Amino acid sequence: MTTSDDTGFSTRQVHAGSATAPATPRATPIYLTAGFTFSDLDESAAHFGTGAGFGYSRTGNPTVHAVEERLASLEGGDQAVLVSSGQAAVTVALLALAGAGDHIVVSEHIYEGTRGLLLDNLARLGIDTTFVDVSDHDAVRSAITPRTKALFAETLSNARNDVLDVAAIAAIGAERGGIPLVVDSTFTTPYLLRPLEHGAAIVVHSASKFLAGQGAVLGGVIVDDGRFDAAASGHLFPHLVQTDRLGGASFAEKHGRRARGAYIRESVAPRFGPSPSPLNAFLIGQGIETLSLRVERQSQNALAVATWLEQRPEVERVDYVGLPSHPHHDLGERYLRRGSGSVFTVTLRGGLEAARHVVQSVRLITHMTHLGDVRSLVLHPQSTSHAARSVAERERAGVFPGTIRLSIGIEDIDDILADLDQALVGVPVAERETVVL
Known part of the structure; x- marks a missing residue:
């Protein structure tokens, strides 16, 4: 719609400037609109009849x-x-x-x-x-x-x-x-x-x-x-x-x-x-647009972190399919040829208190409910994501009191390992998890 100076203020504040000059952006434009205009009745009928074009953003x-x-x-x-x-x-x-x-x-x-x-x-x-x-x-x-x-x-x-x-x-x-x-x-x-x-x-x-x-x-x-x-x-x-x-x-x-x-x-x-x-x-x-770059880096970092954690005395087990010790490692090599992803769990020998200590001691790694972020993240599944399951159901899923879930990000690997290293200092090790493979 075109507007002129002889239209009212309320009319102009709604309609003035709505006809923009044509342009060809390189980035995908953001069509932040509830609906789209039709040129005539036939176009709207065709849209509702065949779905052609755009009528409403839902x-x-x-x-x-x-x-x-x-x-x-x-x-x-x-x-x-x-x-x-x-x-x-x-x-x-x-x-x-x-x-x-x-x-x-x-x-x-x-x-x-x-x-x-x-x-x-x-x-x-x-x-x-x-x-x-x-x-x-x-x-x-x-x-x-x-x-x-x-x-x-x-x-x-x-x-x-x-x-x-x-x-x-x-x-x-x-x-x-x-x-x-x-x-x-x-x-x-x-x-x-x-x-x-x-x-x-x-x-x-x-x-x-x-x-x-x-x-x-x-x-x-x-x-x-x-x-x-x-x-x-x-x-x-x-x-x-x-x-x-x-x-x-x-x-x-x-x-x-x-x-x-x-x-x-x-x-x-x-x-x-x-x-x-x-x-x-x-x-x-x-x-x-950067998915492959991020996932490749996250998978590399995760394998390095999992390998490092598997050697730590505080760790009972690491459930990461990229490790040869995982029961599905061979299946993973068949399906996951570009990497094993960045999300896995670690079960600490010291049980709940060990998990609490690590979750509350990390500085670089963020404690939050999420995964797949560019940032490294940690969560305690027993008290959060798997809290609604019975003990038997949690154990079948590989979740124990000392289990923490890591989602490894794209940070420098030395910084991630240094953060985990300082977080493991003083971890209680008296209690051992009951772990069934």
Whole structure:
């Protein structure tokens, strides 16, 4: 709209200057707007009819779309959907597959927020969950029922650092009528591991972590492989192959093998509404530009720290898959050829008081609930992330009173080791952990 000096003050304060000169920025522009204008009625009708273009930022935004395209490319997927948090990504992905009366088979070693989502929230919607040790492939097969609509696991377990055999678990789902494997790959990022290349159907990330990298924003992403086979697994997902409620074409008819991703984008994400801020999307996109550099450095630093800690007398055990002592080291070498990531746990001989001493003595390493930051971080899982689990459940996850979780950053390795060295001075060693490998 153009304005002139003869319009009123209130009119000009809203409209003046809204028509900007065309420009071609090198950086992704931030389209921080709730909605977008239409040139005419036909354009708005076409948008609502086919989804072409942009109408409202909850259903699509140019800044968000640019980041989605980049993430889909890095994961080797067909399409990505950016949402407001990693927890939203897990929720949207699972609700795109399962509904009332359905069932999901899930690794017992997952993020506690996801575990609570399954046990407390999705259970209220009539979705049942069976937790299994996914390293036991027979247990996975036995847990599947005719109602099972998805398998879910994380690439590296929290906190034992076990490696998911993506190909093997995906194959089990394929054997049972095309049950999709959904993988949370937050710990590994697409730089270290691309689960879709090994048979997973959907990958999710907390983009707040390594993808953004700076610890400033929240975000999540769902990446679909674009390989939905209506003939093979349409019976599991009637909402993808049946006509819509108005009798129109099904998602499978409209989108073919892209039906599942289209359903996530067009039906689940916008209706449940975990929309990402375009500003957050911009910052996530900026972080992705240095992802490989950061993760490579973090993995190198983490291996050096884990190797150093394994030799310390105060340490009972180090659960880092990059170490030859880890039971999944060989599996890790098969899947994680660029590095083993930066998040792992250390169990101290002195139990809770030893953990307390280290957490409260570090100076460079930050004590906070987060991971994947450029800064090195520490947390005590027993009293925080795993506090809602029983003692037996914690021990199966590799969490004991003396266990601390480290997320190693990009600082100079000598400075990280020096901080841990001074923090270990005076650590109580009288109590020994009961550690079961």
